[in-house]
Amino acid sequence: MKVLISDTLSKNAVSIFQDRGIEVDYFPNLTKEEFKRVIPNYDGLAIRSNTNVDKEIIHLAKKLKIIGRAGIGIDNIDLEAATSKGIIVMNTPHGNSITTAEHTIAMIMSLARRIPEANLSTKQGKWEKSKFTGTEIFGKCLGLIGCGNIGSIVADRAKGLKMKVCVYDPFLTNSKSNELGVEKVSLEQLLKASDIISLHTPMTETTKYIINNQNIFSIKKGAWIINCARGGLVEEKALFEALKTNHIGAAAIDVFEKEPAFSNILFESQNIIFTPHLGASTLEAQEKVAIQISDQISDFLLNGSVINSLNTPSVNKEEAVILKPFLKLSELLGSFLGQVKVRSQNIKSVKIEFDGIASNINNKPILSAIFYGLLRNYFDNVNLVNSTSVAKQKGLEISTINHERKVDYQNLVTVTVNYENYSREISGTLIGNKIPRITAVQGIPIEANFSxxxxxxxxxxxxxxxxxxxxxxxxxxxxxxxxxxxxxxxxxxxxxxxxxxxxxxxxxxxxxxxxxxxxxxxxxxx
CATH class of the missing domain: 3.30.70.260 (ACT domain)
Structure with a gap:
């Protein structure tokens, strides 16, 4: 196994790979042409934000099995191309959570006390004490758009500063909001009520321009906007216009739609401060994410465990050992059904039933294996990473049932593929929890090996x-x-x-x- 580190990472990352018997090359300053030339040699790739893993690179990466991003954002990785090629993409979402949350609080305090302007003025030999009157944040309402790993830490820190905190996050449960001591509100309510709005959500199709030219003027007049999450969550032209008319009182921006941001329309604005994507840039955070991503890549290459994956189900070390024979069984069951298909009809739905030990394990990777075995008989470019997504894209209805009933086997997986007028069904088990074996076809009992x-x-x-x-x-x-x-x-x-x-x-x-x-x-x- 061989891994390439193509961005600046801690030396400890290199040591982890070496200590675990994985060959590693540390080339953090490759040109694009050099990168294209060497990438076919590697099974794993560890990067930060400077390496651009686009469709061309992925096409050239003939051996690549995994891309590990030391950090959260994957804007520099073509996730769709990686998934189509069967390459797992993982990140380290927790390693820099505290650092990014602290940067958010620092941005708020910098706006509140006008520290950047006061610093510049004082260095210029001026003493403009009265010019830089600040604002207390005590008692102010902080509205968080997104309350995951980072957002929840910001909420905690803000409450320590005696701020009121309201949150818009469709995935935040009532019990979690009660635990955090925050108020769940709609996006519309948050925009109208907040004195300060801070964004902490991933960049997706639904969150792009979540603050835009249609809703930015519904924000409470004079409110501040903080973005230390992702460029593109806030429409920059809309923010420029809102700052120009003083509808938005101030803003602090760490991330941009296009990076590096050597020029930007917002640079012409007043009452705004910038940092060059420093949210995760502390010594502690960089050390954490480097160690985490090297461990995660090593665990996958050596044990098959998948942690913090963005395009396939996660499987920890303990699960990987248990799941390995089940994945083989599941792939074989899917392959059997894919080869005895109803040739004149399309698949409408797939039902997977689990009995015994099989009903108590992580079944998401099993679904991936079943659909890989099944669909590779129908479509090109289906792999273990994208198989379930392909099934959903093709409109297949997928259902799973975990049974609690007595069966003749310690573990049993049954797959039923339904067509327009027919169905195909097969059941299988693991003999000794290791050897895949057929136990029934079309509901007819029969014991046979997969030859x-x-x-x-x-x-x-x-x-x-x-x-x-x-x-x-x-x-x-x-x-x-x-x-x-x-x-x-x-x-x-x-x-x-x-x-x-x-x-x-x-x-x-x-x-x-x-x-x-x-x-x-x-x-x-x-």
Whole structure:
């Protein structure tokens, strides 16, 4: 395994990789052309904000399995391209939370006491004491747009300064808001009531320009706006106009729509202070995120654990050990159903049922494995990272059921694929919690291994079937490795799963299909 660190990170990050037996190259000053030339050699990539991992880089990264961002923002990573390529993208959302929250408070205090202007004036030999009369923040209402890791710390610090805190966050529960001692409000209420508005939300399609030219003038006149989160949450042109008319009393901006911000319309504004994206820039925070991301990348490459992933379910170290055989079983179940599909109809829905031990484990990675096995028979570029997203994009209805019932196996996973008029179903277990095994197909009990070359036959339970198919295979020099039978009681409906040692071509498959009593035959490879 080999990892590239392409931004400036703590030397401890390099040591962590080396101590865990992972080869690491530390090249923090690569040009774009140099980066393009070397990236095909690496399994992992550790970056901060200076490295731009665009679609072209991802295309060239033939071996890349994981991109780790030491920090929160991933504006410099093409997440869609990485997901499509099956590359996991992870960050360190907690490592710089305190640092960014403290920067927010520092920005508020700098506005309140007009520290930047007073500092400049004093250095110029002036003594303009009366010019820089400040504002107390005691008793003022701080409105937080977003109250996650950073927002909740800002709320705590603000309450320590005896501010009132109201929050707009659709994901904040009532119990959490009560615990924080904040008031949950709508965005409209927050804009009208707040003396100071601070943003602490990710940049998404729904949050882009959450403060814009349509709502900025509904903000309480004279209020301040603080943005230490993401450029693009506040529409810069709208803020410029609101500052120009004094509707917004002041602003403090650490992040910009385009960075580095060598020029910006807001630079022409009065009553605004800027910092060059310093929210996470403390020695302590940089050390934390460097250590965290090197540990996370190492854990994934060595153990398969996925922490703080942005495009696939997270799996901790302990779960990774338990899940590994389940992921293999699930992929095989999906692959089986993908190869015995109803050829003339589209999939409408997929139901996954869990019994025994399987009902008590993290099932999100299992869904990814099932859909990877299933959908790679329909679409190109499906992988373990994007499979569930692809299923949802194609309009598949997905349901899961965790059963609490007695079953014949310690663990059991059942997958049902529903078409317009038909359905396909398979159940499987892990023997000794390690070896994948089929336990039923179409509700018919049958025990069989997942062999690399398999015939799946649906037939009528009549004398002569076993002899006729055995003879046909022998005449075509096909050796049978194992022959498993199952039937639905007293119905005449039966199935066979036959492991073979040689490849079955289409001509032989047609001869099997033409045998008496055969309803359908599929040649399945795993």
């Amino acid at each position: 690399s070359k398999t015939l799946y036959v649906r037939n009528f339970d009549k004398p002569g079937f076993i002899g006729s198919i055995g003879t046909l295979l022998a005449n075509n020099k096909i050796n049978i490795g194992s022959f498993h039978l199952g039937r639905r009681d007293d119905s005449g409906e039966a199935i066979a799963i036959i492991s073979v040692d040689q490849h079955i071509d289409n001509n032989l498959l047609k001869l099997i299909q033409d045998l008496e009593h055969v309803v359908r035959v599929d040649y399945i490879t795993f």
